[in-house]
Amino acid sequence: METIVFSLLNGVIYGLLLFMLSSGLTLIFSMMGVLNFAHASFYMLGAYFAYSIMGVTNFWIALILAPVLVGLVGAAVEKWGLRNVHAHGHVAELLFTFGLAYLIDEMVKIVWGRSSVDYRVPEVLDFPLFELFGAEYPAYRVFILMVSVGMLVALWFILNRTRAGLIIRAALTHPHMVGHLGHNVPRIFMLVFGAGCALAGLAGVIGGNYLVTDPAMAVQMGPIVFVVVVVGGLGSLTGAFLAAMLLGLMQTFAVGVDASFADLFGWLGLTATSELGGITIASLAPMIPFLMLVLILMIRPRGLMGDREL
Template sequence: MESFIFALFNGVLYGMLLFMLASGLTLIFSMMGVLNFAHASFFMLGAYFAYSISTYVGFWPALIVAPLIVGVVGALVERYGLRPVHSYGHVAELLFTFGIAYVIEEIVKMIWGQVPVPYDIPESLNFTLFAWAGLDYSAYRVFMLLVSVGIFVALFALLTKTRIGLIIRAAVSDPTHVATLGHDVPTIFMWTFGFGCALAGVAGVLGGNVLGTEPAMALQLGPIVFVVIVVGGLGSLGGALIAALLIGIIQTMAIFYDFGINAALLAVGIEIDAAGMFRDFARITTAQASPVIPYLLLVLMLIFRPRGMFGTRDV
């Protein structure tokens, strides 16, 4: 039971990190129809900027400054890259963000190198907050959880209680209508894009030192964030939260409780003696399969329910 709660804690933590990425992505997608391939690249930039800044002035200023820079970079990419491509249609936009993701990865490799950088947990939070049933709960992880929950609450309040939030939500559901009411929709797009990238940057600052800051991190996490927003339903923040937690918990549990197909079959009395080339099928364990689970979920969701769990329209 204690270990279950520990795994749940880590699963929720990973899920909240995914949510921070997915919330910006789902806003951008439902507003502009652009599935931003480069979103996880901004997450990576957040981690690298935080690493570089924290070597000079420490972690706390980096936590504020790095996401701001990432947000500005995101807004610039939207203004001078994505907006001109807009007239060529959604496929061109998707290709553009794919190209940007590729370029960002190469730039990161060029500046910070191919190997992971030593971006560490800040000294002031590098201790065990409490231990329960022999398992240590790190102060930094609890801090991450608090920040991400705080961001979720603030985002929710921003979108439902303020005038800006009202306009953003209106632009999400009907951009042309909002434009005819006299709002500058392209500028709203630009700032939403930048804001979404800044949120990804926060996730990068917080997650980079736990998950590892390396050039492949964007490619590893990027597709999973797509899974989150597709499964949650496009334009649905609540759906993104639930899907993010679901995927975070499933993946963590799959690794934590390492079931094998063989063991499961043995438990019900079936013994397969697989040999030859296909022997590995019987030996797949949940820990091995955990990278596959989100994609399986994605494909099944798109085939059977393209609007996701809480979406109001299809992808």
């Protein structure tokens, strides 16, 4: 019971973080067809910017300022980089962002060093909020939960209830028509790219101190973000949300399960001393996202809720 409740809570938080990271990528990918390899690098930038800003001022200013800065960097990348590559096709765009990820990684290493930085949870939020089954639950995780839900509601409101959201949704499926109606589609692309990067930056700000802030965080997170987008389906934020929650919960639960292959398949004669039998479910947790990715692409290429195939 205890494990289940904690896994549920942590899984939801991890899932929400994943969703925040991948919502921007889903928008970018559906609208521009660009699978942004550097998306997780913007997440990393968010964490590092917040760390630096926090050194000068405090966490709350960092919470606002860091995502804005990341968004500006993203918009600049779109305007002066990606847009020029667009003419060479999607593979060139993908490769451009692949190179960009390399570049941001190296720049982060130069500016902030190769080891992890001491980006901490602000003291105001660094206390146990409540006690559950004799274990304390940190307030910061609940703060993450609140920020993520707030972001979710705001994103939903903007996309579904405002004029800007209307245009963005139209540009997701019919960019040419939106252009014919007199909207500046390249500018919309730039804004959406910037906003998507800002969301990734926000995820970095609140996730960087929850997890760890080091130059490897982009490489670790990057492929998982792809999984969320692909499993969720092209053009569907709901799908991305479902996929993120599913992944978050599955990974957290898998880590919590104390069983090995021998326990599961003992009836087939698999012993715990053999190599295959000794593999635990917990050690499989990092593989789950990629298993899902491959299976979804083979069985249901449009993803859970996608409106079209990749």
